[in-house]
Amino acid sequence: DTDMETLLTFKDSLANPSALSNWNASISPCHKDRANWIGVLCLNNTIWGLQLENMGLAGLVNIEILAALPNLRTISLMNNNFEGTMPDIRKLGALKALYLSNNRFAGQIPNDAFKGMRSLKKVFLANNAFTGTIPLSLTTLPKLVILRLEGNQFVGQIPDFKHKSVKVVNLASNQLEGPIPASLSKMGASMFSGNRNLCGQPLQSCTFTSPPPSPSPKPSASPQTVLSSLDKEISALKIALIVVSIMLLVVIIAAIIFIIPQKKQKSKILEATDLDDSNKLPAYDEGEKKVSEGGGAMKRSDHGKLIFLKDDLEAFDLQDLLRASAEVLGSGNFGASYKAGILNGEAVVVKRYKQMNNVGREDFHEHMRRLGRLNHQNLLPLVAYYYRREEKLLISEFMENGSLASHLHANHSLDQPGLDWPTRLKIIKGVARGLIYLYNELPTLVVPHGHLKSSNVLLDKDLEPLLSDYALRPVINQEQAHMVMTAYKSPEHAINGRISRKTDVWCLGILILEVLTGRFPENYLTPGYDSNTNLATWVNEMVKEKKSSEVFDKEMAGTKNSKGEMINLLKIGLSCCEEDFETRPELKEVVQKIEQLKEGDDEDFSSTIGEVNAVIFRGNMEDESYFSLNR
Numbered sequence: 001d002t003d004m005e006t007l008l009t010f011k012d013s014l015a016n017p018s019a020l021s022n023w024n025a026s027i028s029p030c031h032k033d034r035a036n037w038i039g040v041l042c043l044n045n046t047i048w049g050l051q052l053e054n055m056g057l058a059g060l061v062n063i064e065i066l067a068a069l070p071n072l073r074t075i076s077l078m079n080n081n082f083e084g085t086m087p088d089i090r091k092l093g094a095l096k097a098l099y100l101s102n103n104r105f106a107g108q109i110p111n112d113a114f115k116g117m118r119s120l121k122k123v124f125l126a127n128n129a130f131t132g133t134i135p136l137s138l139t140t141l142p143k144l145v146i147l148r149l150e151g152n153q154f155v156g157q158i159p160d161f162k163h164k165s166v167k168v169v170n171l172a173s174n175q176l177e178g179p180i181p182a183s184l185s186k187m188g189a190s191m192f193s194g195n196r197n198l199c200g201q202p203l204q205s206c207t208f209t210s211p212p213p214s215p216s217p218k219p220s221a222s223p224q225t226v227l228s229s230l231d232k233e234i235s236a237l238k239i240a241l242i243v244v245s246i247m248l249l250v251v252i253i254a255a256i257i258f259i260i261p262q263k264k265q266k267s268k269i270l271e272a273t274d275l276d277d278s279n280k281l282p283a284y285d286e287g288e289k290k291v292s293e294g295g296g297a298m299k300r301s302d303h304g305k306l307i308f309l310k311d312d313l314e315a316f317d318l319q320d321l322l323r324a325s326a327e328v329l330g331s332g333n334f335g336a337s338y339k340a341g342i343l344n345g346e347a348v349v350v351k352r353y354k355q356m357n358n359v360g361r362e363d364f365h366e367h368m369r370r371l372g373r374l375n376h377q378n379l380l381p382l383v384a385y386y387y388r389r390e391e392k393l394l395i396s397e398f399m400e401n402g403s404l405a406s407h408l409h410a411n412h413s414l415d416q417p418g419l420d421w422p423t424r425l426k427i428i429k430g431v432a433r434g435l436i437y438l439y440n441e442l443p444t445l446v447v448p449h450g451h452l453k454s455s456n457v458l459l460d461k462d463l464e465p466l467l468s469d470y471a472l473r474p475v476i477n478q479e480q481a482h483m484v485m486t487a488y489k490s491p492e493h494a495i496n497g498r499i500s501r502k503t504d505v506w507c508l509g510i511l512i513l514e515v516l517t518g519r520f521p522e523n524y525l526t527p528g529y530d531s532n533t534n535l536a537t538w539v540n541e542m543v544k545e546k547k548s549s550e551v552f553d554k555e556m557a558g559t560k561n562s563k564g565e566m567i568n569l570l571k572i573g574l575s576c577c578e579e580d581f582e583t584r585p586e587l588k589e590v591v592q593k594i595e596q597l598k599e600g601d602d603e604d605f606s607s608t609i610g611e612v613n614a615v616i617f618r619g620n621m622e623d624e625s626y627f628s629l630n631r
């Protein structure tokens with residue numbers, strides 16, 4: 001009720017709240033995790049976010065009112081016409097994300113406007129009319145990850161950002177001048193473009209017209225003074241060493257008394273779940289074995305708990321998992337995956353993640369609960385998870401048809417023929433549906449999937465695709481994400497140092513080309529993006545060199561009468577791989593186009609390959625935009 005009152009007060013404070021028409025007292029804003037009111041994000045009957053975007057809201061906004069919502073973590077007012085000065089947010093100390101871009105906020109932001117905002121990770125103030133210098137309190141936010149100030153009128157020098165957490169600071173199109181501080185020198189040059197006079201890495205180095213004044217020479221000291229000051233320094237060093245040794249001794253004694261007995265208990269769990277550096281449990285070394293072998297001394301109470309997200313599957317516990325026969329499925333960027341047969345005969349997959357240890361326990365639980373609520377036929381449901389600070393286990397159902405990658409790239413036989421065209425199109429359609437579902441359900445994530453690739457598209461018994469490893473970016477260590485996640489292999493990350501909601505579109509494009517060509521995207525084998533090893537570059541080159549007969553996978557059957565659809569899908573794939581993400585289509589647009597493709601009938605491909613190529617050439621010649629889009 002209080003939350004409702006707060007929101008109604010907020011609505012009344014707005015000049016034209018007509019878009020919030022269903023905000024009224026007849027129904028509460030949230031029912032469990034579902035929102036009854038537009039733009040409200042709910043969790044367990046409480047409000048954790050407001051997403052009032054593109055609503056034509058205008059006038060002044062009093063964000064302070066929202067401080068009465070105890071669980072509010074994210075506020076977005078983007079793409080409206082709000083005006084006035086920077087809203088005062090300091091009473092919302094738990095806020096994690098503030099999105100105010102694309103409004104008409106103006107004027108100088110006070111230096112202490114962000115003081116004490118210890119949880120703030122994302123600050124989007126882009127494309128407003130802010131003036132004056134960049135507020136210093138922004139530079140001291142301990143958790144800041146993304147700051148977007150582009151398209152304002154900030155003046156003066158860029159201050160130094162103190163915390164390593166900062167990954168993106170976009171300052172383009174302001175009136176800033178002077179040297180770029182070392183803390184930001186690794187960002188892409190586009191982050192600083194369109195300013196008055198900035199210099200230093202990653203832009204051109206600063207040239208000073210007059211050399212800085214040289215310090216006045218110190219009078220030289222006599223040998224006696226030098227020796228006596230050296231003496232003093234040495235005795236100060238001795239004292240410091242003695243103090244440090246005593247402190248160390250105390251710490252070691254305390255460790256022996258308190259910590260080691262506790263550690264012994266914990267290590268029993270470690271014995272059960274730890275892999276060595278080679279990413280294999282010792283018990284897994286000889287293929288299929290009992291996981292608990294060698295760990296027989298474990299008591300039931302010693303195990304950590306598996307936390308189940310789907311009630312119907314709560315049929316086993318960690319001990320069952322550890323006892324189960326298990327088989328290594330493979331080892332990816334994040335860690336290894338195991339297939340484990342549990343008591344009721346069903347198989348589950350346990351995947352170990354080592355790059356999730358920066359995220360706090362509560363944030364991790366909250367994110368897992370969020371993922372557990374997702375429900376779509378093209379998403380692999382997360383069944384359960386296990387939390388330990390250094391390592392996490394995520395448990396999902398085993399998909400008997402393996403991954404799309406294994407179907408596309410394994411050697412085919414009569415028993416396991418390659419996928420035919422109707423099946424490949426069905427898979428792409430399912431992937432597109434799963435993706436758009438993620439986009440709709442996770443509106444606040446920058447990349448709702450983030451790790452889309454063919455080994456993360458699993459196939460059920462009917463070859464229906466299910467996406468896996470989705471929406472993990474918020475819990476993956478930021479400093480490792482760029483090494484392991486496919487989103488970070490996109491051109492925009494290489495060029496602009498950023499990823500966006502269009503980055504999954506790029507990954508989808510690569511996946512489409514992989515499905516059509518049967519070629520493995522080599523660019524995923526190296527860190528970062530390299531246009532030379534990019535599949536889209538290869539396809540474009542082949543078409544330009546009139547070698548398009550080699551573009552489509554020769555093992556793809558069932559292509560007769562489908563050439564138009566195949567070419568259309570190839571074009572969709574290439575448009576998704578557009579390097580400039582501004583001109584790349586939105587996911588919604590791509591999914592609509594994919595949905596319109598028909599699945600064709602089942603005849604032999606070889607007889608039509610010539611025709612297909614002829615149509616590709618004709619299509620390209622006729623469609624000017626085809627090449628210009630995919631230069």
Ligand SMILES: Nc1ncnc2c1ncn2[C@@H]1O[C@H](COP(=O)(O)OP(=O)(O)OP(=O)(O)O)[C@@H](O)[C@H]1O
Pocket residue numbers: 329330331332333334335336337349351380396397398399400402403406451455456458468469484
């Ligand atoms: N639920 C599942 N059912 C069947 N096979 C699976 C399942 N989950 C993963 N696999 C398969 O196990 C293998 C290893 O998967 P894993 O997710 O560990 O690595 P990856 O997808 O290759 O890389 P990354 O760690 O970057 O996601 C892959 O071939 C994958 O397709």
